[in-house]
Amino acid sequence: MPTTEQTVAVTSGRRLAHPSAAEIRLETVLHALADPVRLTIVRELADGHADMACIAFDLPVSKSTTTHHFKVLREAGVIRQHYEGTSRMSRLREDDLEARFPGLLAAVLEGARRSARSPEPAA
Amino acid sequence: MPTTEQTVAVTSGRRLAHPSAAEIRLETVLHALADPVRLTIVRELADGHADMACIAFDLPVSKSTTTHHFKVLREAGVIRQHYEGTSRMSRLREDDLEARFPGLLAAVLEGARRSARSPEPAA
DNA sequence: TCTAAAGTACGAAGAACCTCGTAGTTTGAC
DNA sequence: GTCAAACTACGAGGTTCTTCGTACTTTAGA
Numbered sequence: 001m002p003t004t005e006q007t008v009a010v011t012s013g014r015r016l017a018h019p020s021a022a023e024i025r026l027e028t029v030l031h032a033l034a035d036p037v038r039l040t041i042v043r044e045l046a047d048g049h050a051d052m053a054c055i056a057f058d059l060p061v062s063k064s065t066t067t068h069h070f071k072v073l074r075e076a077g078v079i080r081q082h083y084e085g086t087s088r089m090s091r092l093r094e095d096d097l098e099a100r101f102p103g104l105l106a107a108v109l110e111g112a113r114r115s116a117r118s119p120e121p122a123a
Numbered sequence: 124m125p126t127t128e129q130t131v132a133v134t135s136g137r138r139l140a141h142p143s144a145a146e147i148r149l150e151t152v153l154h155a156l157a158d159p160v161r162l163t164i165v166r167e168l169a170d171g172h173a174d175m176a177c178i179a180f181d182l183p184v185s186k187s188t189t190t191h192h193f194k195v196l197r198e199a200g201v202i203r204q205h206y207e208g209t210s211r212m213s214r215l216r217e218d219d220l221e222a223r224f225p226g227l228l229a230a231v232l233e234g235a236r237r238s239a240r241s242p243e244p245a246a
Numbered sequence: 247t248c249t250a251a252a253g254t255a256c257g258a259a260g261a262a263c264c265t266c267g268t269a270g271t272t273t274g275a276c
Numbered sequence: 277g278t279c280a281a282a283c284t285a286c287g288a289g290g291t292t293c294t295t296c297g298t299a300c301t302t303t304a305g306a
Contacts, residue, residue: 014302026234027157034153035294055252065295067254072293086252086303101234103226111149111224137272158264178282188265190284195263209273209282 016074016081016088021096024077029101032076033108037061038069042078043112045092046105053087139197139204139211144219147200152224155199156231160184161192165201166235168215169228176210 033039037059044057059066070090073079078097079090097105156162160182167180182189193213196202201220202213220228 026231026238027159027162030153030157030231034150034157036150037294039150053252061294062296063253064255064297068294071254083253083302086250088253100237101230103230104234107224107227107230108149108153111227114223115149160264176282184264185266186283187267187285191264194284206273206283209280211283 014083016083018074018080019077021077021093021099024096024100026101028076029078029097029104032073032078035069035072037065038073039108039112041069041073041090042092043109043116045079045090046109051089051091053084053089055087137206139206141197141203142200144200144216144222147219147223149224151199152201152220152227155196155201158192158195160188161196162231162235164192164196164213165215166232166239168202168213169232174212174214176207176212178210 033042040059041057045052054066054070057066059069061069070079070081070088073090074081077093080093081088081090083089092105094105156165163182164180168175177189177193178186180189182192184192193202193204193211196213197204200216203216204211204213206212215228217228
């Protein structure tokens, strides 16, 4: 029995479904990371903003769209979320991703940082 | 002037548009790799089948769909293609991808190989 | 208790994507 | 010149994705 994912809901009764580490699929992860808004979220989470509330991200989309993107990331196994009061805290599942796809997240994050520095090298 | 991509069309007059190495975008690459058919193509190209004709891949889709997927991979900068007679040869742009996103292709390929061995760990 | 904050669920509109079949192009061989 | 092989271009059909607004739920605080 995989009990890895049983640490849920500390200050709340609300539950959030997460895939177990073994259930994380490569194509789902790649698809989750292929969206600019979601890549921004992941990059900010990686840059020291762990356990951030969704509202803390300054995203160029509406509130419900933000919710949607966090859900996609969570269901893909990229982030873990838990409630704290009315806020939902998010954190990268670095260990689980590293175990399943070694080097993938690091490579994507490094690539994202480069792209952020040199957005589009004049086509 | 980037002259990296000027090696085209050896035995043919037909041209194929490729992005230069600097134009390869992370999100486009991730999106290109997020499809199961395209991931199969990339995995086979990596597994020693460099410079394969499109027809040589045994894909579960029609001929025109195959063409479409190769085009997506080429326009994303993942593969390079050139004609040889009536055949179109494909090859991974490993060097260009490594230069722009170090470790990314290797991580994806390693993940794809693992997924191929243990497709779905019984949800 | 009442209110505000944070977030969810639902449905809808529009865009993008995957797939296919058909018709056309280019090449090489006879 | 004729023919087949390999591939492309085009459009269509159906699905999925992104985005939004509105209404609802849960929690914390006055």
